Structure formats: C-alpha cells, structure tokens
Amino acid sequence: MIAILNRFFQGRLFALCLCLSLALYFASQFDVPLKDHDPLIYVLVGKGIYWHGLLPYGYAFDHKPLLVYIFYGLLSFLDVRFYVFQAVSAVLLVANALLVWRLYLHRSLALPLVLFVVATFSGGSVGYSGNSELLFVLFNLAAIHFALHSQDDRTRLLISAAAAVAAFNINYVCGVALFPALVFSLWVTSRSLSAFVTRLFAYGLACILLMAALFVVAFAAGMDVAQYFDLQRRFLTAYSAETTTPDKIYLAKLGILVAIGLLPLFPVFEPARRNAARALALLLLGSAVTLFLSGKFYPHYLYALAAPAATILLMVDYRSHARHALLGTFLTFVCLAYVAKFTAYLGSETYVMGDFLRPYRQISETVGAEKLMSMRAPIEPLYYSGATPFQPLVWKDHAYIIYGTGEDDYYRARLAQSPAFVMTDYGWCAGGGRDWISCKALADGYSRISHFEGDGGLQEGYDLYRRNAE
Template sequence: MLAFSKLTKSQASYLFSFGIVFIIYLISYIISPFTSNDTPFYTLIGRSILQDHVLPYKYIFDHKPFFSFVLYGVWDALMPIKTGMFTLLALCCAAGAATVASSIWKTNRFLVFFILITTGAAFKMLSGNTGVLQIFFQILVLYLLQYPSFLRIILSGVITAFAVNINYLTAECLSLPIIFLLYHNKKIIFNIFFFIFGVFSGLFILFSPYLYSDPLALIEYFQQQKQFLAAYSPSFTTRLFTVIKLFCYVLFFIPVLYVWVQQNIFQKQERIDPNSILLGLWFVSGLIASCISGYPFEYYYILWFFPITIMIAQIIKKPEKNFKWFFMPIAILTLFSVVDSTINNIIKYRNIHAIDYVKMASLTKGGSVLNIRALQTHFYMADLKNFDPYLFKEHIDIAFGSRAAAHYMHDLEQKPLSVLLPYQGCEIGAVEATVCHYLHENYQKIYEVKIVKLSGKIDHFSFELYKRKSGA
C-alpha cells in the first residue's frame, strides 16, 4: 500500500486504466471454450487415448508427439467445466514455472508470472498451447540438475524424455543448458550415464502401452510422423519469414537484454554466476529452437521468451539509472498485444456462439462425420465421431498433395453418415468438382452456418453439414 501511495495522479490513472484492460483481457480468455484451434484438437486425441484406449494414430492423426495428447486428455478428464479450461491450464503452468524459476534465480515469482501472462499475450501464452506446457517441464529439468544426485539426474532424464514428447523442439531448447549443467558439476561421466539412463527409462515408460499392446504399432507411429513431417517441411520463404518475425519480436527486448548482459555477464568480478550462464544459454537455445521450427507460430516464441521474463525480474531487483526507458518497448508490445488478443478472443467467442452445437450433435448422432477442409474444432464442440484419421483441415492436403481429391473420393465411397464442408466450399472452389458432384448426388444439406467478418469475408468458422440420402 505504501508503494501505491507514492504514485502521482497521472501514474495512478495509467495503472488503473491498464488494470481495467488487463481484467477484460483475462475475462476474454476465461469465457471461451478455446482460443487456439490446436488445443481442442489435441484434446480429441487425448480423449480417444484415455476413454477409448485407442493409441495414436489409430483414430486421429497429428504430427505432435504422444505425451502432448496424454496431457490434454488428462486435463480434460480432470476439468468438470470446459469453458476456459485451456486458459486455466496455461495459468497453472505459468505459475508453476515462475515458482520453480524463482528458486533457481532468486526472483519474485509473482513478477515473473505477471510478465508471462501480460507481455506473453504477444505469444498467445493464455491460449494453453504446447509452448506453455514445454516451459514448465523444461524448468523442472533445469531445477533437478542444479544439485545433482543419483535420483535427481535420473528423474531429470525421465522428465526430459516426457518434455521432448510434448514437442520435439524441446530437445534443441534444452540441449545447451543440459550440457552446461552436466559438465559444470563434478563426476561428469557419472552425470551423463545416469541422465541417458533416465531418458531411456522415460521413453520406455511413455511408450510402454505400445510395447504391451502392439510393438508394430509403435513403428507405424514413427513412420506416420516421418512421412507427414517430410511433406510438412516449410519452404525457404516461410523459414525466412519466421526468422524475420522472430528478429522483430526480439528487437522489443534488446534494451533489457543489453542491461542484463552488462549486469550479469560483463560484471566486474572474478567469477560469473553459473546460473547467469545457464539462463543465457537457455535463451540462446530457445532462439535456435524457434528458428528450427521453420513456422512463424507465436507459441514457439515462448521458448525464448520465458528466459527473458526471468532476466526482466532480475533487472527490476537492481534497476539501472534510466530504468523506465529500457522497458518502454516492452510496455508498448504488452499493451498492443493485450488489446489485440482481447479483440480476437471476443470475435472468436462470437463465432463459437453463433453455432448450435447441440443441434449439430443431434443431426449427426449415431454415425461418423467426414471432414473436408472445414474447421476441426467443430468436432470438439459437438463431440462428433471422426471418419478419417486426417481430421485437421489442412492435413489431407499436406499428406496427399495432388492426390487429396482421390483420397476424399475413397472416403466418400465408404459411405460416412455425414460430411462437413467449408461454407459454399463447392461454389468457391475450396472443394474439388469431382468430390462436389458425388456429394450432391448422394448427400443432402441439413445445416449450415454463415459467419461474416467485419471486412465482409466469410469467417473460417462457417460450414455446411451434409447427411447421406436414404438408399444412397
């Protein structure tokens, strides 16, 4: 209270205004069943694992590793209320990561948490995507390796195996910090041996359901990933754009990075704090991992953003002379991102609630639904049964390329009960003519939703639902 009493009227007014904006920002996440189109998709696969005991990718395919689906499936099973549950997951992971980080770098855990969920708006932190899961598991690994013992090193290896199987980028993101910690402590050979033992133990635990049920299915699991990722590889233009976008984001943090390096790396003392070296290496690894991804998805940038939040918290403990000017770019990024995220969340909330998912579930009850380039989140919201393992709207095009139409025709010949298309997909050429001809001959439209953006364009939440004609 004493600190607030020292604020000028102008400062208090700015603080109050930001407080209101922040509350609206938080509410915009909490009121929605999801804000990222990925999280409900992962949850569908997680449900099939936990409820139906179907291992990936016998029901729905995705190129993400196995453990990510398990986590979303478990979280879905634990949460009695689905609205806002992915944001709650993000808040829990961010709070846990901030708490563990504070014990390593002696920072204010609330400050790290607050920076994560506010400035983190630029990287869709509260959407609950895999980026926020990764940082929680990564910080656990670094914490365990701080004071290595037989059990801690093995456990860190187990958690590393789990973390890599949330997203393969974690391997790169943890590489430099783990190498530093294993070599920095005594008994290097001992450390490396038991860490590798822990990694293989973690992999064995994780994939034991495959080994128990069908070892050949495990081979197929990796073959499907390999084949899809070969087709999913980004073009040079996309990779270049990813690097440029990353560089633009990093520019906002250059003043803080400069101050942190001056305070912790180039300081005038005989020995640099090993934890400062660790934090710097973690940041560099995160940058490299974000570039390796090849795609400019914001949640990948969380991998290097989390180390920066710790750096910011450290600087605030011992502020520089021109303290506030160093944080001005971050304040601008935070304010813009919070407002932008709020607007996008409200629009998505409107779109979701424009659809009668109860009706959709009733119309498709008792049969499977083939998705032809419509938004996959409809399957989550209406609890639809999927027909083709490639449910994500772009996956069949990625996996089959020019043969996508032939694949859809093969599916239609198996007579799925219902088919989901983008709104006016046949009229605008989003669906091939051969597919449309067969569809119109054998199916009838039973429900459609048209959602128009402010620009006048059709929103991708719009769709058409067809049901097979009796006797067709």
C-alpha cells in the same frame, strides 16, 4: 528519489496493483471463446485416449508427440461452454511462476511480481491460447534446474532426465533447444573431464531408457508404435518444406528476447546465479535456433524463448537500487497498459458463448452418435459439436500435407466406406465448382442438409451432408 520509488515498488500496495491489473488483463481475454485452433486437435486426440481407449492415432491425428495428448485429453472432461483454454493458460502460467520463484529465485522476490513478469512475457506470443508452449517450458526449466544441482546426486540427475524426456514428448523441438543448456549444466557441475563424460553418458542413457519405457507402456496399452512414428515422419517431412516469413514486429520481439538472453555476459547477477542464468541463456538461444530451423514463425513459438527470458530478467541482482527502480518503472507502464486493454475490452463487441456454439449444436443434434467424416473441414465444428471423427485426418489440410496430389483419392476411399455424415469446408464441393472425384462421389451419394457460412473471423464455415437412403 530512487530510494522512495524502491520503497513503493517493494511495498504491498504495488504488489496489489500488479495483481489487480493482471486480473483485469486476464478478464479481457474472454472477448472470444478461442484464441488459437491448435489446442482443439490436441484435446481431440486425447479424447480418443480417455473416452474411447484409442491411443494415437486411432481416433484423430496430429504431429505432436504422445504426452501432449495425455495432458490435453484431460480437458475433454470439461464442458465446452467454459473458456477452457484461457483457464488452463492461467493455471500453467501460475505453475511457471511458482516454479521460477521456488527453484530459481529461492523466494527472494515477491511472488506477485514474479507472476506478473512471467505472465507479461507470455503476452505477444502464446498469450492465453492454451498452446503447448505453456506446458513444455515447465519441463524445460525443471530439467535445467535439476541438472545444475545434480552433482553427487543421482536422484536429481534422473529427475532432470525425466523432465527433459517429458518436454521432448510434448514438443520435439525441446530436444534441440535443451541440448546445449543441459550439456553446460552437467559441465559446470562436474569436477573433471572424465566425471563430465561419465555423467553425460549416464544422462543420455537415462533419457533413452525413459523414452523406451514410455513406448513400451504405450505398446502394451495397444498403441501401434510403428504407425505412430510413420505418420509423424510422413507428415513432418512434407510439413517442413512449408515456410513462413516473419514480419518486422515479430523480428522486433525476437530481438528483444535474444538481447535479454545476452545479459549473462554482463556482471549483473549474483555469483550463485550466474551458471543458472547462462544455462537459461543457452536454452533461449537454442530455442531461437529451432525457430529458424522450423521455418515457421507463429506467435506462440516465441514463448519458448520468452519463458527463459523472463526467468533471466527476474534473476538479475536487484540489490542495485537503480536496477530495481528500472524494473518497477517498467512494470508500472505494463500495469497501465493492462488497464487500458481492459477498458478497450469493455467497449468492444465480444462473442457470446451461446451464439458461438449454436452452429455446432446443430451438428451435434443432427449427427447424434454417428461418426462424422471430415473432408477439408475446419476443426472447430468437430470439436465443439462433440461428434466422433470417422477418420483420423480431421485437421483441414493434414490429408493434403501427407498425400499431396493424392488427397482427392484419399477422400474418395473414405467415402467408399459409406460414412453416415460428411462435413466439408463451406462451399468446398457445393455447386459443382471443384473437379474432384471425391466431390462427385459426395454429390452422387449424399445431400447437403445444413451449412454455416462462418463469420469471416474466428468461426469458419462448413457444409454438412447426410448419406442418401438406398
């Protein structure tokens, strides 16, 4: 029976089933134009780089490192009417699958199966939101692979260091998550303790020099490096004090991923793959540590663990018929779940892109080429309207996180600069219910010309004000 199942699981028909069910699941992701708001600010900061020549944070602010904006800024050239973030998620998942298939599996498994597993492990975490985890895990995996194959090869050692620096400059948590995995990788490929120490020192020096080179180039291009780090320091110091509490489902997902990370303790890998599996397990556990250190338990954070977990699972020795049959059976159930998800999608109400964009086009038509000041306003109206931000702190609570009780004074100072248009959260100042100096200044010098209440779900509301004629 197991032999019959394995012949099916290794056949083209099963590969076709995997591809079709994954395609159906991907199609079901177009129920809403936007899965997560975080990528919007990444694109906005990047738009300042590519469209206006303003390196962080001359155009807009977020606390992520430089390279995330270099990448996401490219998405600003795509029309917002397209489902940009679902598409880029699919591209990055394919890149992840190709990297694992080529570097870790040496093409030993069918590519459709690898893609299916990688995409499945993104579900329940980052999904097709386009978040930065989809990007930096590629560099995490590359850094470990090249470190594991860097014995007597300085070029691969340098490539590994460059990948680690890239990951770190997409998300700082990669520095902590990668450290134990990279140290282990250098240790197992060193012939002696002295060789290990030498290679570890060389690796660290390469990372420092590459980091320095990145910011020398940024400084030469006009970036205020001191302000860049100062704003991040001020933001992250305050932001780290805020914590969230994971629910039981989140903890269950975390437990499953950590359990997969423990597989290298058992003899289920070919000898040639054991060190790679152990290094990936250390990456997974290091990512779990960063998750708890951050005190934030957002769903997309789990993908930093899910990507190495998927790779570990794929690296198991499936020459055992029982293991291969178990994997195939699991994937069959996932296929059925994807078909069910698509069926539910067909029978559900979905956003129509034209209707979704209508309240934001009103902003674009009203504001034109003028700059738009954000005052506790949601990010999506600014992004989808294409308006130019008046000040860098455009995310809803960034001014509060950085200035605390001085947030009101911050907005009052911005209003004193007389922006032509101001956007607030819906009802933030309207009706005089908020005893803020900035709200009084807004009422004295501006008139509310339009508003959108939001839909109570994906779309948040806003109030749009125009400066009164003098």
